Amino acid sequence: MLDAKEPKPPYFLEYHPYSEYALLIQWPQIVSENILEDLSAFKKVLQNNCPDAILTAAYASILAVFPERITSFPFLKAQIKKDYELFSEEKIKEHLDPKDQSKKIKNTIKKAKNTIKTIPAQKILYKIPVCYEASFAPDLEAVCTQLKLSPEALISKHSKATYTVYGVGFLPGFMYLGGLDSKLEIPRKSSPRMKVPSGSVGLAAKQTGIYPCESPGGWQLIGQTPIPLFNPLQDPPFFAQVGDKIQFTPISKDAYKLLQIQVAAGIYKIEKTIYTKP
Numbered sequence: 001m002l003d004a005k006e007p008k009p010p011y012f013l014e015y016h017p018y019s020e021y022a023l024l025i026q027w028p029q030i031v032s033e034n035i036l037e038d039l040s041a042f043k044k045v046l047q048n049n050c051p052d053a054i055l056t057a058a059y060a061s062i063l064a065v066f067p068e069r070i071t072s073f074p075f076l077k078a079q080i081k082k083d084y085e086l087f088s089e090e091k092i093k094e095h096l097d098p099k100d101q102s103k104k105i106k107n108t109i110k111k112a113k114n115t116i117k118t119i120p121a122q123k124i125l126y127k128i129p130v131c132y133e134a135s136f137a138p139d140l141e142a143v144c145t146q147l148k149l150s151p152e153a154l155i156s157k158h159s160k161a162t163y164t165v166y167g168v169g170f171l172p173g174f175m176y177l178g179g180l181d182s183k184l185e186i187p188r189k190s191s192p193r194m195k196v197p198s199g200s201v202g203l204a205a206k207q208t209g210i211y212p213c214e215s216p217g218g219w220q221l222i223g224q225t226p227i228p229l230f231n232p233l234q235d236p237p238f239f240a241q242v243g244d245k246i247q248f249t250p251i252s253k254d255a256y257k258l259l260q261i262q263v264a265a266g267i268y269k270i271e272k273t274i275y276t277k278p
Contacts, residue, residue: 006032010088015077020069023076027060031178031206033164035060040243045087046080057242058167058176125245125275128210128225130159130201131256136224143186143203143220155250157181158222163208163246173212173230173238177246180208192218199225201248212238223248226259227270245275 007028014026027035036059043057046064054065070076132140132155144151163177170176180203188204193216196202200211202219211217212229230238240246251259262268 006030006034009034009038009091010084011035011038013081013084015073015080017070017073018063018065021067022063022065023070023073023080025062025064025080029060031059031166033178036164036166036243041091042084042087045083049083058169123244123275124240125162125247125273126240127247127249127271128227129251129255129259130223130225130248131251131253132158132223133253135253136200136256137222139189139202139220140222143222147183147186149183154184154222157184158203158208159248159250161247165240165242165244165246166207167242168238168240171212171215171230172232175209175229175240175246177208178206180206182206184208186220188218189220192216196221197224199227199229201225224256226256226263227268228263239270239272 011027016024016026018024025039027039039057039060039062043055043062046053046062047055050064050066052067056063056065064080131137132151134140140151140154144154147154149157158181161179161181163179165175166178167176168174184203185206186203196211196215196217196219198211198213200217200219200221201223202209202211202217202221204219209219210225210229211219259268
């Protein structure tokens with residue numbers, strides 16, 4: 001993603017054919033929570049207007065895959081562009097005093113309400129327990145040395161932040177989490193591991209994340225959670241969505257073992273609340 005000055009909404013969107021059945025909708029290619037909120041809210045509008053489409057959002061893009069072949073990309077682009085313009089006008093109205101609303105805006109909003117049913121975006125905050133003890137954190141000591149932090153300071157900074165799910169990918173249920181303290185930024189390992197244990201919590205550049213299953217990986221491992229993140233037998237198989245929030249809760253090795261027992265018994269439930277900005 002580009003590291004550039006963020007424009008103000010409404011954003012200029014780009015539309016690119018992705019296949020005979022898919023269209024890629026791109027916001028300005030910047031890592032921004034404002035852009036993520038805008039596209040997450042518009043995704044709900046698109047889903048309402050195109051209920052049969054499969055919509056995948058990440059960072060600053062939405063990939064729309066349709067069940068039938070797209071016969072006219074210009075027509076589809078024009079329709080989605082119109083929907084976004086009406087959606088943006090409705091958002092503008094929310095921040096205007098009724099006395100300041102022009103007749104043009106009022107007419108546009110009236111038209112928008114007749115065309116688009118907006119669904120309020122609701123973010124969920126999930127709290128995930130993590131053990132940062134040495135046996136679960138093979139890179140913690142080296143990371144602390146490189147960043148010139150004590151283990152206590154690193155754990156404190158990592159667990160105090162509230163992270164945003166910017167994307168899900170690489171592995172089913174792998175969350176790319178933004179909001180990392182700048183003092184914890186560190187490059188990936190020069191030589192990736194062939195096997196990273198399931199539940200491992202890692203750092204890479206400006207992000208943190210959790211490996212949902214055993215796999216190769218090059219992130220710096222600083223902890224581990226006993227909570228399974230992805231289960232293909234569940235509906236839905238993964239609990240979080242792009243735009244949701246994540247916090248990490250430090251736990252001891254004994255608490256880790258206890259949670260493993262609760263998970264195995266099927267009695268553990270991940271802690272979640274409706275997210276409200278402080």
